[in-house]
Amino acid sequence: GAGVSQSPSNKVTEKGKDVELRCDPISGHTALYWYRQRLGQGLEFLIYFQGNSAPDKSGLPSDRFSAERTGESVSTLTIQRTQQEDSAVYLCASSSGTTNEKLFFGSGTQLSVL
């Protein structure tokens, strides 16, 4: 596609439910990132995928968070047993994976946990 696509754009869920967020990166981009942005705060790194290498999961805040990526395409971020503090915008970005670090961001998924 022309850009990074994320779905859904908005998700409202009840505390304790599981949610899945989807990211379609730019075709051919080997690197994919997930970030979280709480209201009024900066972007918090969650996880990074690069080709077939083991993902960098160092930013995941708890074992309720997990992410997968199928080859060099779609990624899903799963949050189990959601809590109110999980409410945030979840941003996905992709890049060519070279030393050119221009990241292309999606518009994000606004997650609201009631």
Next chain:
Amino acid sequence: GNSVTQMEGPVTLSEEAFLTINCTYTATGYPSLFWYVQYPGEGLQLLLKATKADDKGSNKGFEATYRKETTSFHLEKGSVQVSDSAVYFCALRQMDTGRRALTFGSGTRLQVQP
């Protein structure tokens, strides 16, 4: 660890005013520095970058100089326009480690009034 500190917003200016958004960083080694911009309703996009000390990144009339002695990367523009209204994020990437994820500041909202 790495961190980025930006001036708090919102910054409200009249059209054609001079803009400075301060950014300082903490990092070990030699990071690359970036400014990303998020226009209303759009995803973050790269505005400019600098990869070594004393480099000046520039784009769309914006400039920022990598100052290693003051660990700063302040964003400037001589004459802002209404269309520059957006949220600006300063970021760094540690180039001499395997960590490829960008570390972002909290963002500074700029509002330009006609």
